[in-house]
Amino acid sequence: MISENSDVISDDYWIWDTWPLRYRDGSIAKINGWQVVFSLTASKDLVPGARHNEATIRYFYSRNGHDWQEGGTALDDPLGHHQWAGSAMYDRSEDQIYHFYTPTSAEPEFRQRLALAKGATLETGPHGVEVVGEQEHILIGKADGELYQTLEQSRDQGIVYAFRDPWYFQHPETGEDMVVFEGNTPTEGENPDDPQSYNGNVGVARATNDGLTEWELLPPNLEAIEVNQQLERPHYVFQNGKWYLFVLSHEFTFAPGLQGPDALYGFVSDSLYGDYEPLNGSGLVIANPEEASFQGYSWLAMPQGNDALVESFENFRGLDDTSRGEISLDEVGYLPPEEQKELFGGTLAPSLKLQLNGTETRVVNELNDGHFLPSGGSNGRGK
Numbered sequence: 001m002i003s004e005n006s007d008v009i010s011d012d013y014w015i016w017d018t019w020p021l022r023y024r025d026g027s028i029a030k031i032n033g034w035q036v037v038f039s040l041t042a043s044k045d046l047v048p049g050a051r052h053n054e055a056t057i058r059y060f061y062s063r064n065g066h067d068w069q070e071g072g073t074a075l076d077d078p079l080g081h082h083q084w085a086g087s088a089m090y091d092r093s094e095d096q097i098y099h100f101y102t103p104t105s106a107e108p109e110f111r112q113r114l115a116l117a118k119g120a121t122l123e124t125g126p127h128g129v130e131v132v133g134e135q136e137h138i139l140i141g142k143a144d145g146e147l148y149q150t151l152e153q154s155r156d157q158g159i160v161y162a163f164r165d166p167w168y169f170q171h172p173e174t175g176e177d178m179v180v181f182e183g184n185t186p187t188e189g190e191n192p193d194d195p196q197s198y199n200g201n202v203g204v205a206r207a208t209n210d211g212l213t214e215w216e217l218l219p220p221n222l223e224a225i226e227v228n229q230q231l232e233r234p235h236y237v238f239q240n241g242k243w244y245l246f247v248l249s250h251e252f253t254f255a256p257g258l259q260g261p262d263a264l265y266g267f268v269s270d271s272l273y274g275d276y277e278p279l280n281g282s283g284l285v286i287a288n289p290e291e292a293s294f295q296g297y298s299w300l301a302m303p304q305g306n307d308a309l310v311e312s313f314e315n316f317r318g319l320d321d322t323s324r325g326e327i328s329l330d331e332v333g334y335l336p337p338e339e340q341k342e343l344f345g346g347t348l349a350p351s352l353k354l355q356l357n358g359t360e361t362r363v364v365n366e367l368n369d370g371h372f373l374p375s376g377g378s379n380g381r382g383k
Contacts, residue, residue: 002295002349006314007369009060009068013041014051014346016313017085017233017298020372021097024170026238026303027375029090032124035372036061038074038088038099047337048316048344053107055082057099061129066371068348069128076135079103079115085233085298087167087179095121097131098212100179102164103139111151112164114141114181114205116212140215141166141181141205147219148203149184157189157197159229160253166205167235171272172243177207179215180234180245185223195226198255202234202247204272221273222247228260229253237301237308239356243269244308245276246285246301251293263287264299264310268359277359285361286310286352292317294329296349303375308354311370314345 021029021036041058042051060068080103089098105111120133143150154161166179181203189197201220232248264286267276295317301308320326348370355362
């Protein structure tokens with residue numbers, strides 16, 4: 001269980017999906033003694049459920065990787081009504097940040113595309129960090145209707161739609177610049193009761209120029225047709241020649257007749273398009289305790305020596321004891337606004353040390369809230 005005395009890193013903003021600034025090889029960047037993370041944020045004046053339509057990417061900086069100080073907005077004049085999750089890479093030779101993100105249209109449409117902001121760098125000093133420099137924003141991907149379902153193709157299926165969460169990585173064998181992202185495969189599902197409507201996939205795209213401004217869509221490398229609608233925030237940890245692919249999913253996005261918790265799920269393969277074997281037999285890597293099944297979400301695994309470090313954010317808890325009695329997650333919005341805010345964490349949860357051993361994983365340690373350890377001897381790839 002997550003302690004009720006959590007570190008709150010912002011008094012003004014809700015914090016949820018978070019990612020570190022990394023070097024091109026995938027290791028966590030430390031620049032002049034500073035680490036930087038980026039988070040989806042929204043004003044605490046909003047009830048938690050309204051935050052998605054007002055999401056802004058902000059940055060935080062720290063000397064020790066867990067006492068975070070608030071910076072400011074990370075993107076200057078970004079694309080989209082608001083922005084959803086992505087990843088950020090710092091190129092040392094160019095002294096610039098490549099920030100991948102999801103520009104999204106306003107509610108209720110939530111049309112999603114993949115974008116890159118490049119040109120910014122970090123200005124560091126004894127007391128803090130500032131993201132500076134003019135940024136160029138480039139669309140690098142949109143759903144094509146063949147490999148990746150469009151918003152229009154998804155409408156009759158009546159479930160959440162996805163083309164988002166670009167996660168940058170450098171191909172460990174070829175050195176190619178790539179991203180994985182969350183998508184959906186076009187299927188013939190006609191309504192939410194049709195298993196064919198559940199068509200989540202892990203999408204792949206490859207840069208075709210050195211400036212990373214031109215990209216081509218490749219086929220997905222993992223599909224969950226008739227299993228699950230969402231394979232959120234896909235990302236890799238490369239360890240001992242293995243490709244560890246991690247995704248998130250919700251209990252409500254499983255196809256009819258299937259069950260699974262809000263959790264971090266994982267698969268392992270020998271290559272990008274190899275056979276992916278579910279970790280731990282079922283794919284389940286980290287889930288919340290049954291008595292607080294929604295206390296955390298949006299787990300992100302990062303290389304840490306021969307293992308992985310996993311961070312997440314505090315979501316909802318206390319749903320068994322509200323002014324309306326025990327309620328489901330869907331009923332939170334019926335509570336008074338202040339009570340909704342009390343139930344929502346909206347800050348970083350304790351980080352976890354995850355042991356990777358072939359097809360098996362095990363949580364071996366709990367660290368500080370929002371603790372991003374340097375990648376250690378992994379060099380970003382467990383080597």
